[in-house]
Amino acid sequence: QKEVEQNSGPLSVPEGAIASLNCTYSDRVSQSFFWYRQYSGKSPELIMSIYSNGDKEDGRFTAQLNKASQYVSLLIRDSQPSDSATYLCAGTDFGNEKLTFGTGTRLTIIP
Amino acid sequence: DVKVTQSSRYLVKRTGEKVFLECVQDMDHENMFWYRQDPGLGLRLIYFSYDVKMKEKGDIPEGYSVSREKKERFSLILESASTNQTSMYLCASSSADNEQFFGPGTRLTVL
Numbered sequence: 001q002k003e004v005e006q007n008s009g010p011l012s013v014p015e016g017a018i019a020s021l022n023c024t025y026s027d028r029v030s031q032s033f034f035w036y037r038q039y040s041g042k043s044p045e046l047i048m049s050i051y052s053n054g055d056k057e058d059g060r061f062t063a064q065l066n067k068a069s070q071y072v073s074l075l076i077r078d079s080q081p082s083d084s085a086t087y088l089c090a091g092t093d094f095g096n097e098k099l100t101f102g103t104g105t106r107l108t109i110i111p
Numbered sequence: 112d113v114k115v116t117q118s119s120r121y122l123v124k125r126t127g128e129k130v131f132l133e134c135v136q137d138m139d140h141e142n143m144f145w146y147r148q149d150p151g152l153g154l155r156l157i158y159f160s161y162d163v164k165m166k167e168k169g170d171i172p173e174g175y176s177v178s179r180e181k182k183e184r185f186s187l188i189l190e191s192a193s194t195n196q197t198s199m200y201l202c203a204s205s206s207a208d209n210e211q212f213f214g215p216g217t218r219l220t221v222l
Contacts, residue, residue, distance in 0.1 A: 032209055043201055043213040044154075088154070092209050097142045097161050098169070099211055103153040 003029050006089050006102035015111050019076040022105075023089030026070070029100045033072045035063060036088040038104065044088055048074065079109045114138070115214035117202050123220045130189040132217050134202030140212075142205045143185035145169075145177060147198040148216075154201070160185055192221045 003026045013019040025033075032051050036044035050056045050063040050072065062075040072091070076083055086106045090099040118133035134143065144159040146169075156169030158177040166177050174196060178186045185204075189196055197220050203211040 034210065043216045046210055046212060049208070049210055090211075097205065097209065098144075098156060098159060099209065101154045103151075 003100045004089055004091050004102040006087075006105045008103060009106040010108055011105055012108045012110055013079050015079055015081060015109055017079055019079045019083065019107055019109070021074040021076075021087050021089075021107065022071060023073065023091075023102055024071045025089075025091050025100075029091030029093055030067065030070070031093045031096075032091065033063070033065060034090045034099065035061075035072075035074045036090065037083075038086045038088060040085075076107075081109045081111055083107065084109045115202060115204055115212050117200075117214040117217050119217050120215060121218050121220075123222065124189075124192050125222055126193060128192050128221075130192050130219065130221075132187040132189075132200055132202075132219070134185045134187070134204075134214055135183055136185075136204040136212075136214075137183065138204060138206070138212070139182065140204035140206045141182075142211075143179065144203040144205075144211065145175075145185065145187045146201045146203065147171070148201055149198050157187065192219075194221050197221045 005024045035048040038044045048063040050065045056063045060077045064073045086104040088104045089102040115136045145157040146154045160166045160179040176188045200217045202214040205211040
């Protein structure tokens with residue numbers, strides 16, 4: 001099993017709907033998790049970090065972490081065409097400065 | 112505002128040349144990272160540094176070296192560029208919370 005796994009997509013969602021992006025992880029990256037957005041030709045941009053079980057909301061974004069089931073998800077409410085990008089999930093463990101990245105899910109918001 | 116800058120956005124070099132890529136961060140972060148990103152392969156860690164003059168190999172260090180003489184600056188060196196090092200190179204920095212912030216990237220082409 002890869003340490004961080006994401007469905008590569010593409011995931012297509014109508015404008016205004018909720019986009020749901022999922023990520024599963026192994027025991028080696030089980031402490032802290034991060035969601036990055038990457039537009040084509042640009043560098044990754046941090047949009048959410050989550051460290052404990054449950055939900056964390058920031059504007060239209062909600063990150064959900066379930067350590068028992070080893071998954072982390074990102075919900076985007078009221079999806080906009082500007083949300084069309086590749087979303088990278090990353091995780092790390094205690095005392096480890098390095099992040100392990102998934103290969104990303106390409107999201108397209110259809111107007 | 113968090114800022115990571117890279118010396119060039121685009122670079123074209125010839126096979127066998129020595130190439131220097133520089134990264135500067137203004138956030139007083141302890142950790143700095145060099146990645147390359149290729150289609151279908153995701154982000155791959157080349158080297159990272161957790162302190163001045165300290166460095167550790169990442170997943171793909173072969174053909175690369177690094178230098179960190181000052182806290183804010185982390186350089187990636189391609190000793191003898193080869194065509195398979197054509198890629199997007201991304202620098203990032205983080206502090207103890209492991210939130211990594213990326214520079215804009217350098218797209219290197221080796222002819």
